[in-house]
Amino acid sequence: MFTHIKINFDFTKIEISVKNHKKLNSMKSNIMNKDSQFPNSFCEENTTIFQKWWNEQEIDFDLLGNQLGMKVETISTIILPPGNNIPWHTDTFIKMQEIYPDRNDFVRAMIYVDDYVPGQMTQIQNGEKYETYTFWKSGEGYLINDSIPHVNVNGSFGNTVTMNLSGILV
Numbered sequence: 001m002f003t004h005i006k007i008n009f010d011f012t013k014i015e016i017s018v019k020n021h022k023k024l025n026s027m028k029s030n031i032m033n034k035d036s037q038f039p040n041s042f043c044e045e046n047t048t049i050f051q052k053w054w055n056e057q058e059i060d061f062d063l064l065g066n067q068l069g070m071k072v073e074t075i076s077t078i079i080l081p082p083g084n085n086i087p088w089h090t091d092t093f094i095k096m097q098e099i100y101p102d103r104n105d106f107v108r109a110m111i112y113v114d115d116y117v118p119g120q121m122t123q124i125q126n127g128e129k130y131e132t133y134t135f136w137k138s139g140e141g142y143l144i145n146d147s148i149p150h151v152n153v154n155g156s157f158g159n160t161v162t163m164n165l166s167g168i169l170v
């Protein structure tokens, strides 16, 4: 499944900074399937991300879930610095599988925290087509499941920041 979504949320109420996020490598993080293989030119220096997991004291999960028709179980923010990529991949749902061992119908909402800056790009496979997204506004994004390949590329001079909400549709 793949749909466009939009939420109302005041992102200034939470601190999203590399200072309170954990530095990770997108190729080695739980974002990627363990058996993923990447060309050698993808390296530590061009696949850096910063991620923070939020709890329900910090963000009202139900407030956002109600807007999306989702039971939201986890929320993270990911900072993709200039010059970095989250290479072509389908999403894994490792935390969801721990919560719901008998289910596999998980969805993820990927929401842009900031308005678009030139040089940023998201591409998502939609059936047999590849849709390329630019010029987004804060609060816009996509709802996808584990069957939808996508990529985030940041050739801009600013961070690409997303909020990623995982759960099940209600």
Ligand SMILES: [Fe+2]
Pocket (backbone or CB within 6 Å): 031, 089, 090, 091, 150
């Ligand atoms: Fe993803």
